[in-house]
Each structure stands twice: as C-alpha cells, then as structure tokens.
Amino acid sequence: MNNSFKKFIFLVLLGICLLKPADFRADIVYPARLELTETEPGVFNVFFTLPVINGKVIKASPILPGTCNNLSEPKITGTAYSKNLSWKISCNEEPFYGKQIGIEGLQGSQVEILLVINLLDGRSFNKKLSPSMAYFEVPYPPGFLELLKTGTFKGARTMLLQHYFYLLVFGLIFLLKVKNRKKYYLFLFLSILTGYFLGNFELIKIPGWMFPVSVLIALLLLGLKTSGLQNIQFSSLLILVPGLFLGNLLSIEKIDLVLTPGEELVFAIFFSLGIALGLLLVVILFSQLKNILKYFKVYKKFLPALSIIIGSLSLGLLIFELSLFWRTTSMLPQIPGISLLFILLIPLLISRRNLLASGFSFAIFSVFGLILLMNGFSIPYAEIMLLGLILLSLVFNLLKPVTPRIFFLVNITIGAVLAGNILGSYANDNLSFPLARSIGYLAMAIFLIGMIAGILPKRSTSKMYHRVWGLLLLSFGLMFFGNLFLEEYFDSLASEYVNGILPVPILSLILLIFTIIAWPRNRRIHKQMNLETRKPLLSISLLVLALILLPFHFGIKNPWYEAQKLDKQGMKLVMENVLSNTYTAFNEEDEEKLFEALSQNVDAELLDNVYLDSRRRLSMGLREGAEVSVEEVKLNELGDPAQKTDSDIFEYPVKWTVTARVRHLKHIHYRKNSYTGTVALKSIDNQWKISKISLSSEDRKVMAASNL
Template sequence: MIRSLKKLVYILLLGICFLNPADFRADIVYPARLELTETESGVFEVFFTLPVINGKVLKASPVLPETCENLSQPEISGSAYSKVLTWNIACKQEQIYGKQIGIEGLQGSQVEILLVINLLDGRSYNRKLSPAMAYFEVPYPPTSLELLTTGSLNGARALLLQPYFYLFLLSLIFFLGLSGNKKYYLALFLSIIAGYLLGSFELMKSPGWIFPVTSLFIAFLISLQASKSKLNSFSLLLILAPGLFLGNVLNLQEIEMVLTPGENLGYSVFFCLGIALGLFLAGILFYQLRNILIGYHIFEKILVPISILIGSLSLGLFIFEASLFWRTPSMLPQIPGVNLLFFLLLAIIGQARNLMTTGLSFAIFSTMGLILLMNGFSIPYAEIMLLALILISSIILLLKGTLPKQMLLLTIVLGSLLSGNILGAFANNNLSFPVGRSVGFLVFGLFLISILGSFRTNRPASGIFEKIISTALLGFGLILVIQLFSNEYFEGIASEYLSGSLPIPILSLVLIIAAVISWPRNRKIHRQMKLKSRKPVLSLSLVILAILLLPFHIGINNPWFEAKDLDQQGMKLIMENVLSNTYTAFNEEDEEKLFEELSRNVDTELLDNVYLDSRRRLNIGLREGAEVSVQEVELNSLGEPDLQTDKDVFEYPVQWTVTARVRHLKHIHYRKNSYTGTIALKSIDNKWKISKINLTSEDRKVIAASSL
C-alpha cells in the first residue's frame, strides 16, 4: 500500500510538471499609478500616471528615497484622460528595504494611487496610497528563522482552527485505532499536503463548503460502519478526497510577508511541517483519550453508544451544512451531466475488492486528459465517445450483470481520459481559474466514486443495486443524447438541407443493418432443445453507436434544391445560420481560416467591411488581456422582405442578439450585443450570402457569469 501511495504521488507530481496553464494577463487598470521596476541592481524604471479630471491634471508628485538619484529626465506622454511620466533612477548606495516611498499632493482629493514595486529578486509589493496613508515603507526580507516560525505556526494554527477536522479525526481514531491502520493516517497527511500544494500553485480551487460536507458525511459513514463492526472494508479513497479539500482550504490562509519564489517554497515546506505538527497533536490527544477509556475497560461497552452519538452529530451537522444548497441553489457545483453519469458508472463497476484501483486509475487518467486539454489538445468528439461508453456499459450491466475484463479496462482508462478532457474544456470555457476548478471537479468525482462504492460493500456484482443504477444511467444517458442532438445535430441538419446539401449518415445506416443481422433469433431447434436465447447485448450496443454516430455523415448536392424557392420560414433559418456562421468565425485564431469562413457567408464586396466592423464591435470597451469569444447568435425577429429590383436579392428588417464570453484573469462575464437593422441576402451559386448590412441601433449589456 505504501508503495502504491508513493507511485501515486510521483505520477501526480510528474503530471503537475507537464501541466502548462494558459497565459493570462491582468486587466485591472487604475487611473493613478506609481510603478518602480528594478531593471538591474539598484536601477529602477519609474512609471507614474495621473488622471485628468475635468481637463485638469492632479497636482501630485512621487516621493522617492533620498539616496536615489535621477538617471534621466521624465518623459511626458498620455491621452485626454491621463498624464504619464517615465524615467530611470539609481539607488545604489543602499538597498531600498526600510525606505519610504509615497506621494505628496493628495490632500483634499479622493484619488487613490496604486504603488507597485517589482524587485529583481522576485518580490513584488502592491499597495494603495491615499490622502490618509500616502507613504509605504518597504519591509526588510524575512530571515530563515522567521520563515520557519511563521510557516510552522501558521500551518498548525490553520489546521487546528478547522472545527470539522476534529470530528473527522475523532471518528478515525476512535473507530479505526492505530495498529494495522496507519495507512489511513499517512494517506490523510499526504492528501492534505497535496491539496495545500495544489492550491499554492493554483492547480486546484475548491469551494469552502466542500470540506465540511465531505468530512461530516464520512464521519457519519465511519460511525455507521463502526456500529455494525464492518470497518475492515473501509475504503482508503474516503480519506484521500476530504484530505485534498482540507489542504485546499488551508491554502487560503493569507501571508503578510512578501516573499521571493525561493522563500515562498521554503514557507510552504514549513507550513506543511506545521500541518504535520497539528495533525500529530490532535491525533495524540484523541488517541490518549481512547487509551484512557480502554484502560478503564469501558471502551468496548460504550463503542456502540459513542458511534451513535458521533454519527448523529455528524449527520445533523451535514444536513445543516447541506442546507446551503436548497437555500442558494446557485452554490451547487456546475459539472457536465455526462461526467456525473461517468462517476456513477465507475462506482458500480468498481467491485469492493478493487474500488481503490478504480478510483486511483480514474484520478491518474483523468488528470492526463486535463493535462492534454490545458496544453491545447482537445480530444475530438469527447462527449459523444464518453456517452457511448456509458450507454453501452449500462446495457451490458443491465443484461449480464458485469462487464468483461476488456470492456472494464477500456471504460476505466478511456472514460477517465475523456472525463478529464471534458471537465477541463468545461471549466476553461465557463469558469475562472480553469485549471484549479478542473482539478477540484476531478477530486469531487473521486469522492463520489468512493462514497457510492462504499455503499455496495460485499454486494454481488449482479445485485438489484447494479440493475437500478444501470437503468438510471441508461435513462439519463439517453436524455443527454436527445438534448445534445436537439440543440446541435438537428439544427445543423436543417441548415445543411437549406443550404442545398443532403446529409446521409452512412456509418449509422451500416450499424443499424449490422444490429438487425446480429440480433439473436430464437429458432425452432433452439426451442426444442430448450436453449435460452442470447441477450441482444451486441445488437443494442450497435444501435446506441448508430444513434451517437448520426452527426458523422456525408453531404451530397441536392439536385432539386433552389435557393430562390424557400418560404419565409426557410429564409428565417437561412438568416440565422448565416449570422451565426459569420460571428462564430471570429473565434478562429488563424486569420486565413477566419476569412475563409467569412467568405462562405458574406459577399466578397462586403467582406473587408464586415471583418473590421464586427471585430471592432466585439472588442469595444475591453481592457488589455481580455479574451472574447462568441457563444451564441440568436435571431429575434425577421420581417417581410422589401421589394428589390434584383430578383436574387432580398432585404429584410432584422433584430438579432450576439452573446459573447469575456474572460479576464480573475473573472468571467458575458456581453449581449443586441442589434436592429436591415440585412440583404443574395443568392450566389445557389447559396445565400450577406450582401449588405445597415445598422439602425445597438444595445450592449454585461451579464455576470453564473459561477465564479
């Protein structure tokens, strides 16, 4: 077991080393700013900007240490809204530590000035200077002894200030003891350290409520099993997940000192030492209390009452903490439904004897899928492939009760890889801190697997539990398929048909024919021999694949299609499709592909104007470092076409809305641009393209993201 844990730690560390999160730039802009950046030892570049208010510049000036002298005269630049001064200074006589830097001339104003000091050793100071506090004294670097005492004390204090940690540890020590179960405490310590380090590098960000909820539920589960003397089957996975969440919570402790990267690493090591000290002290306290009760020969007598007491307390507190979700439903974690179904599938295919292997395999391969996504590789059709695995596995479980070894291996390995890739893409597109949120989702999935798996200890593989869950998986999976196709596939088919193409799903047709041929037949000789007919596992699997492969089709020209013969409803679909393709083309990073996509939907004479105008309107008002991408284009209304002299051109009064996601470093929000105007569609080579756009109104709205 120790070797397995070591291997797991090495693999996770290796994955973290290869993890290369996307580079984001800060977008927060202060109207007044004083920035000193050390370019070489003792030499600073000074950047000083002041706001222009009502045509007047704030009369304020920086106050630098007396030992600093100007190397160049200030260069003045700026705009109608700000005045910028840049110059170089030298402070070679003494270090800048212990010196005051500030602003004079702020009296009588309400302006706050951001002071930023960037040093060569990696320290960066950020302070806001105001009329009440116009100076900042640069502190001296901490010594090694200060790092040791501060880090270890903060680590122990942070751990011991978690009230639910005591209940969780008490249930472990009272009901598991120490002899023969040291692996649980080692796993708890390592998972806390891993959660803390993942949080330190912003590779995992979990909400604050998740540790109380998970720890209370597991304390209840331990107490429940202790009252029935079934602790020998307690899963180690139930320790790992809450430990990771606890370590992530401990990472939220603020550090008052400004540290270099090397000092920050040393502080983290000392903080982990403090965590170990706190865990040791709390563990010794509860272990001695347990020994006292054993010494008086009353422990065995009160074991059941204690388990009922701790279990009741844990369940009550769990219900109290979980009430957050029905009081504030938006606090529920937003996880793609296909991933939740996969977590549930892993819980039932992981037998009691290999649940640990299933959970750790999921953690490793899903992390690999996340690493691929964060390095720019999104697995094509990941959601469809994962749905196929879930549905086919559910059919096999429902009809046979267990998965063959090859199918089991494929489901765990490939499904986990796809799950991590999907979670990474989902978090990257919808949440801030995408890497951290994704890892938090993976840990949450690990917790669900361990919780659900623990309820099926010693159950037969073909029990009623598996049949109920398999049926539920199959039902919810089909609902996801219907939802996926209704939102994307059928609209795409309609658009292709209205563009003069006939979509033919060749693969699906072949699979349906194969399903019919392979369907088990109860022939007369079989009935005479009283042989049971085979269950149609293969045929149903082929049908599922045929449904999921409907999007893979070939398009042939429709010889009967005439673009001019479409009615008003058909032209509405054409207008929506052309507008959607035009705007979503701007999500392409490759300019050549962007123009190629635009040329399919916009007349050549209008192409340059549409490119420049749409790019400007999508990016107007955005700060530096913001990333914008079009999410949805909705056609609100399409009026009757005006009469045109050219029978191949129809001009429509149109109202449409473009929803774009704007992602900054610390948050994500959405912008809805609503437009009203006239759009002319022209039939070119039997295809409709935009030939003219006249805007009469434009309205912008900023909408906060539902989950941050």
C-alpha cells in the same frame, strides 16, 4: 490516568491560545497610483497617476528618499479623468529598506493613493497612502528566525482554524480501524502537504465546499459501518482525498511578509512544519480522550452510540453544506454532465476486489485525457463516443449478470480518457486556472467512485440495488441523448436541408439492418423444446450504436433544391446559419482560414468591410492580452422581407445576439452584443451569402460565467 488528563487539559488550553480571530484582506481599485520599479541596482522607473476631479488635478507630489536623484525629466500624459507622470531616478545603489516614501499635498482631500514598489530581488510592496497616513517605511527583509516563527505559527494556527479538520481527526481516531496508526497519520500529513504545495504552484484549485463535503461523506459512511447499520466496504486510503483538499485550502492563506521566491520556499517549509504541529496536537488531544474512555472501561460501550451520533451529525451538516447549491445555484460544480454520468457508472461496473485498482486506473487515464486537451488535442466527437459507451455499459449491466472483464477494461480506459478530455475542454472554455480546477474535480471524482462502490452491495447478494442504480443512470443517459440529438443534431439536419443538402446516415442504416437480423426469434422448435428466448443483448447494442452514429452521415446534393423557393421558416434557419458561420469564423487564428470561412458566407464585395467592422466590435474595450471567442449566435427576430431589387437578393429587418467568451489571465467572463439592423441575403449558385448589412442599434452587456 493523571498524566493523560493533564495532557488533555494542556492541549485544550494550547489550542485555545492559537485560535485567535483570523484577519481578512480585500483588493481595492485606486484612481491614484505611485509605482516604482527597479530596473537596475539603484535605478527606478517612476509612474505617478493623479485623478482629475471637476476638471482639476490634485496638487500632490511624491516624496522620495534624499539619496534619489532624477535621471530624466517627468513626461506628462493623461486623459480627461487622470494625469500621468513618468520619469527615471537613481538612488546610488542604496536599498530602500528602512527609508520612507510618501505623498505630499493630500491634506484636505479624500484621495487615497496606492503605492507599489517592485524591487529587483523579487519583492513587491503594496501600501495604501491616505491624508492621515501619507508615508510608508519600507520594512527590512525578514530573517531566518522570523520566517521560522511566522511560518510555523501561521501553519499551526491555520490548521486549527479548520473546524471540519477536528471532526475528521476525531472520526479517524474513534471509528477507523487501521493496523498501523502512526504510519497512517504520516500518509494523512503527506496528503495535506501535497495539496498545500500543489496549491502554491497552482496545479490544483478546489472550491471551498469540497473539503467539508468530502469529510462529512466519509464520516457518514464510517458511522454507518461502525454502528453495524450498513455493510459498507470503506478504504482508509479514501481519507487521503479530504487531506489533499485541506492542504489546498491552506495554500490560499495570505501572509503579511513580503518575500523573495527563495524566501517563499523557506516559508512554505516552515508552514509545513506548522501543519505537522497542528495535526500532531489534535491527534494527541483526541488520542488522550480515547485513552481516558478506555481507562474507565466505557469505550466499547460508548462506541456504537458514538458512531450513530457522528453519522447523524455528519448527515445534518452535509445537508447544511449542500444547501449552498440550491440557495446559490451559481456555486454548483462546473462539471460536464456526461463526465459526471460516467463517474457514477464506474461503481456499478467494478467489483469490490478491484476497487483500488479501478480508482487508480480512472485517475491515470482521465489525467492522460486532460493532458491531451491541455496540449491542444481535443478528441473529436468525444461526447458522442462517451455517451455511446455509457449506454452500451448500461445495456450490458441490465441484460447480462456479469460484466465481461475485457468490456470493463475498455470502459475504464477509453471512457476515462474521454471523460478527462471533455472535462478539460469545458474547464478550458469556462473556468480560470482550467488545469488546476480539472485536477481538483478529478480528485473529487475518485473519492465519489470509492464511496459509492463501498455503499453498493455485491451483485451476488442483491441484484435489486444494481438494477435500480442502472435504470436510474440509463434514464439520465437517455436524457443526455435527447438533449444532444434533439437540440443539436436535428437542428443541424434542418440547417443542411435548407442549404440544399440531403443527409444520409449510411452507418446507422447498416447497423439497423443488422439489428433486425440479429433480433432473437422464438421459433416453433424452441417452444417444443421449452427453450427460453435469449436476451436481445446484441441487437439492443447495435441499435444503441445506430442511434449514436446518426451524426456521422454523408451529405448529397438535393437535386430538387431551389434557394428562392424557401418559406419564411426556412429563411430564418438560413439567416441564423449565415450569421453564425460569419461570426464563428473569427475564432480561427489563421487569417487565411478566417478569410476562407468568411468568403463562404459573405459576398466578395462586402468581405473587407465585414472583417474590419466585426473584428472591431468583438474586441472593443478589451484589455491587452485578452482572448475573445464567439460561443453562440442567436437570431431573435426576422421581419418580413423588403421590396426585392434583385430576384436573387432578399433583404430582411433582423435582431440577433452574439455571445462571446472573454478570457483574461485570472478570470473569464462573457459578452452579449445585441444588434438590430437589416441584412440582405444573396443566392449565388444556390448558396446563400450576406450581400449587405447595416446596423441601426447595438447593445453590449458583460456577464459572469456563472450567470450565463
């Protein structure tokens, strides 16, 4: 008892010593800059920028080490807002370590200069120079012992600063029953380590809320299971997912040392040692507390109340953490709704005996779909196919008591591939680090599948829960169906119609005929034999397929179509289609395909002007390396046509908006360009093309992806 109590007090005091306040860093944009880049041993390119204030340049000059000599004269360039000087120096192959670099002439000004030094060994120094601190001494490289001390201390301290980490370990020690605890803690450490190194290599990135939310969900279910209030199947392997998230959060911790790539690897190893030390300290701390309770023989009596307390605390904290989403809606998870619906469907289909295998199957096939997307293969009509699979699964679940094994295998394989491909496509279009963020969301999906499957009772014991869950998902599926078809499909039908095309959904018509034929009928002989009418499982499945396959139709030319006889609503659809096709043509990387798409919507005499002007306006003000793609073209207003100069030409005053996605290396934002002008449409062989376009005003706005 005495030894356990002493260890407990010692660990508490040690933890308090390590919990000193965390520091924070922020990036600042500097109008003045001194940059030295080493190109050869001892040879540097120097770039010096000074701001122009009230038409005058600050009289400041760089102070370099005395061993450095100019190899070239400074070349002066600049703009109305800055003066730039660039030249080359030689420092006799002597390293900069221990030497001072600064700026002379800042006294009496408020100018701050960013000093950047890039060395051949991979080190990069960034320092702010100000009138009060105008010099920077380049530090010597850290030694092995300094890396060991800093890395270990930083790893342990960072672990012990994670508040939910304490709650997680406390719940594992007091509530989770495992046969080999030492082995389990080793697996937990390896999951944290995996998240840490994957985060360092930018292979997984998660939002900050994922770790606390996953911990609180796990502890809530553990509390319910231990207290006996709910019969829950809880897989101890699911705790490894919060460990993965914790490691990913640790990977974003900033370090003060400037390291080479090799030193960064050594530091990461010592940081991992600190993680192990922090985990060990907390495990020993709570284990000793558990031993104290056992010594006084109150542990078993205390356990039911403790499980209720932990469950209640987890529920309250979970509500608090989730309140972030309705206070700040832009923080909502960036997950396609159709993929989320499939994730919620899987627990309904799987049985408890194959929970682990189902989770791994989903992980493997969804990652496969993600890899296909990242390698440039986007599955055509993936959303429609996945929606059809979901609706068929829900029909089977409601009408058939037991899901056939082959049907489940088809769901988990094809559905997971489609869900991963859709998630990757969405992340690639809207998020920075799309691969890393997609993997993070898939890890959370596996965690949710396991948790929901553990909560749902077996179908044999309670059909009501499965029926309610299935009806809830079916209602969401029908909402997605309505959103997908009412907004997109019927708009496309109207667009085809005003362009002289009659859509014929031949596949849907054939399936509809088979639906009617296969519908079960209650004949007289069935009534006489007191036989129940069989459930229309096949017919409803065929009907679902018929609805899903509506977009796959044949287009035939409308023999009664005359372009000149369209009303204003029809011309509005035509104008929006032509403008949309014109702008989205610039998403083509192949110039020949781009011109071919433009030629189908723009008159030949106007083609070159439209190409050059649209390309200039879409890329105006962009940095080098940025990628632009048109996402949406919306017609805001179509006025009355002007006086016709030709029977085939209609000229309209128009207002329209073009939304384009701009992808930079580290982030994505959107541009909304609003235009006002006149657009003339010309009918050439019953096909509308732009024959004239003139702009009277243009307004550009930059928007964050979350505010779109």
